[in-house]
Amino acid sequence: MSVLVYIDHTDGEIKKSSLEAASYGAQLASQLGVAAHGLVLGTLNAELSALGKQGLQKVHQVKNDSLNQFDPGQQAAMVAEAVTSLGATVVVLSNNVTGKALGPRLSARLRAGLVAGAVALPDTGNGFVVKKAVFSGKAFAQVAVSSPIKIIALTPNAFSVSNGDGNAEVADINLTVPAAKIKVTGINKIKGQIPLSEAELVVSGGRGLKGPENWGMIEELADLLGAATACSRPVADSHWRPHHEHVGQTGGAVAPNLYFAVGISGAIQHLAGVNRSKVIVVINKDPEAPFFKAADYGIVGDAFEVMPKIIDSVKKLKGK
Amino acid sequence: MKILVCISKTPDTTAKIAFTDNNTKFATEGVQWIINPYDEWYALVRAIELKEKDPTTVLHLVNVGGAENDAIIRKALALGGDEAIRVNIESQDSFTIASQIAQVAKDGGYDLVFTGKETIDYNGSSIGGMVAELLDWSYVSLATKLDIEGSNVKLTREIEGGEENVETSLPLVVSAQKGMAEQRIPNMKGIMGARTKPLKVVEPVAAEALTSIAGFELPPAKAGVKLVPADNPEELVRLLHEEAKVI
Numbered sequence: 001m002s003v004l005v006y007i008d009h010t011d012g013e014i015k016k017s018s019l020e021a022a023s024y025g026a027q028l029a030s031q032l033g034v035a036a037h038g039l040v041l042g043t044l045n046a047e048l049s050a051l052g053k054q055g056l057q058k059v060h061q062v063k064n065d066s067l068n069q070f071d072p073g074q075q076a077a078m079v080a081e082a083v084t085s086l087g088a089t090v091v092v093l094s095n096n097v098t099g100k101a102l103g104p105r106l107s108a109r110l111r112a113g114l115v116a117g118a119v120a121l122p123d124t125g126n127g128f129v130v131k132k133a134v135f136s137g138k139a140f141a142q143v144a145v146s147s148p149i150k151i152i153a154l155t156p157n158a159f160s161v162s163n164g165d166g167n168a169e170v171a172d173i174n175l176t177v178p179a180a181k182i183k184v185t186g187i188n189k190i191k192g193q194i195p196l197s198e199a200e201l202v203v204s205g206g207r208g209l210k211g212p213e214n215w216g217m218i219e220e221l222a223d224l225l226g227a228a229t230a231c232s233r234p235v236a237d238s239h240w241r242p243h244h245e246h247v248g249q250t251g252g253a254v255a256p257n258l259y260f261a262v263g264i265s266g267a268i269q270h271l272a273g274v275n276r277s278k279v280i281v282v283i284n285k286d287p288e289a290p291f292f293k294a295a296d297y298g299i300v301g302d303a304f305e306v307m308p309k310i311i312d313s314v315k316k317l318k319g320k
Numbered sequence: 321m322k323i324l325v326c327i328s329k330t331p332d333t334t335a336k337i338a339f340t341d342n343n344t345k346f347a348t349e350g351v352q353w354i355i356n357p358y359d360e361w362y363a364l365v366r367a368i369e370l371k372e373k374d375p376t377t378v379l380h381l382v383n384v385g386g387a388e389n390d391a392i393i394r395k396a397l398a399l400g401g402d403e404a405i406r407v408n409i410e411s412q413d414s415f416t417i418a419s420q421i422a423q424v425a426k427d428g429g430y431d432l433v434f435t436g437k438e439t440i441d442y443n444g445s446s447i448g449g450m451v452a453e454l455l456d457w458s459y460v461s462l463a464t465k466l467d468i469e470g471s472n473v474k475l476t477r478e479i480e481g482g483e484e485n486v487e488t489s490l491p492l493v494v495s496a497q498k499g500m501a502e503q504r505i506p507n508m509k510g511i512m513g514a515r516t517k518p519l520k521v522v523e524p525v526a527a528e529a530l531t532s533i534a535g536f537e538l539p540p541a542k543a544g545v546k547l548v549p550a551d552n553p554e555e556l557v558r559l560l561h562e563e564a565k566v567i
């Protein structure tokens with residue numbers, strides 16, 4: 001019996017969301033009194049033994065460059081084989097872009113119940129019950145998993161990365177590599193930007209900013225804070241900002257430590273994508289804007305007057 | 321080519337979220353139902369565009385649920401599609417739903433199955449991947465673009481901080497999101513036509529649920545907003561640094 005954590009990686013590094021999954025998997029393993037192992041498919045620059053810091057005892061790797069191109073069908077077959085040969089009873093992965101494709105395939109393949117979007121460790125006192133966000137963050141569900149093998153896909157930024165001083169044993173594992181059916185032909189990444197889904201801080205702008213030419217202050221504040229940028233739906237629909245910045249019920253969902261909203265009214269559909277943020281700040285000139293009801297801190301004021309002062313003040317704080 | 325689009329029924333985005341039966345059931349009273357936006361705006365519209373480009377394309381819709389779903393299915397048919405299939409079973413968990421859809425896809429000899437990237441009620445983003453695995457087909461999730469050239473399919477999918485172009489071949493399952501297509505409003509002709517399109521009801525295959533919902537809870541209420549005067553924004557920065565400790 002063991003907990004097996006699927007370690008996702010990109011550009012030679014382990015994704016932060018997978019460090020969270022490893023920390024979660026290790027804590028779950030000690031809760032269950034079993035071992036915590038990791039599985040890496042593909043090649044990395046990062047030192048895998050460092051996953052011991054998150055509490056993994058052993059990391060199994062299939063060193064094969066071709067696996068860096070993600071085909072969820074191919075990888076589901078491999079993870080399933082690893083689960084069987086290692087005798088894992090729980091698989092933990094991040095519910096990130098990779099996990100959303102891999103988790104369900106693995107679930108159907110192993111007939112293992114999947115909790116997609118877990119936000120806390122399972123309650124194993126009576127059965128196996130995992131909390132997840134539902135109704136776009138407006139509620140939580142307790143999901144009971146009844147199959148012998150369980151799969152947990154952990155919401156990014158819902159569980160903190162543990163940083164102990166362990167060292168994981170790293171070993172090659174021999175798994176059948178099925179032919180890939182998906183070929184990656186090009187990657188289009190915005191260089192130097194923090195991916196929204198992994199960001200701890202997010203600065204977001206709405207239609208109140210009047211036009212794309214006014215996004216300088218959003219970008220400057222984000223830059224100073226090391227935050228990602230986001231926007232409301234009409235902003236993306238009007239092509240002021242790229243689609244991937246659109247958050248809300250029909251865009252991306254984020255749960256950063258800080259969501260800093262400027263000129264956004266806070267419509268229910270927008271809140272649905274951001275309501276799990278730990279701290280929400282709202283800058284809006286309308287005191288009746290619904291967003292204030294969901295906020296922790298706010299300023300009723302004109303963004304064009306307030307934001308430059310906030311930026312100056314953050315500069316001072318950061319010693320710039 | 322034969323395309324199957326999965327259509328889910330979800331509460332309207334403004335619906336009040338509350339629970340009954342000791343917090344074990346979603347309170348449906350007074351709730352307006354809509355087609356899951358990702359299914360409608362992106363998956364279905366892209367499938368309709370493919371049929372417009374190649375009119376020999378057969379386009380069917382599938383829904384898993386009881387007769388109370390028929391109104392939503394007709395709404396989807398008003399946008400497009402030749403006919404719809406409803407698998408007559410109360411949906412349990414993702415796996416039981418996916419098992420039904422996989423069976424319909426197999427029986428109907430489809431080449432391409434579309435889902436939305438997730439439903440806005442259970443946020444599982446699971447159906448597409450499960451269907452693909454049950455059929456042993458390729459799966460491209462979170463797709464923002466899809467073009468078909470013969471049996472070759474070119475897609476763009478989301479990755480962290482960007483996008484990735486991929487190529488694969490039919491048969492294929494795709495989960496669609498923003499970028500894939502633009503929302504359409506059904507016209508009168510579509511609405512009238514939808515009334516007479518076939519809506520076939522089929523009986524479910526046996527499939528065991530792997531998960532169940534033990535209960536729901538609402539998030540704790542916010543303590544209330546702390547307002548900082550507009551002439552002193554520096555105070556906000558101080559609070560975020562010293563009190564909230566987030567910057």
Ligand SMILES: Cc1cc2nc3c(=O)[nH]c(=O)nc-3n(C[C@H](O)[C@H](O)[C@H](O)COP(=O)(O)OP(=O)(O)OC[C@H]3O[C@@H](n4cnc5c(N)ncnc54)[C@H](O)[C@@H]3O)c2cc1C
Nearest residue numbers: 206207208232233248249250263264265269270285286303
């Ligand atoms: C089915 C459905 C799904 C949807 N999904 C989403 C979604 O995923 N995400 C999303 O964001 N929306 C979504 N919407 C749209 C949503 O209902 C709102 O229309 C949208 O969020 C409004 O965007 P906004 O706040 O930027 O613009 P507005 O509503 O126009 O608000 C602009 C705000 O800026 C303030 N303002 C103006 N000038 C200034 C200034 N100088 N300084 C400070 N403040 C200023 C105004 O007081 C106002 O509150 C959806 C709607 C539907 C029906």
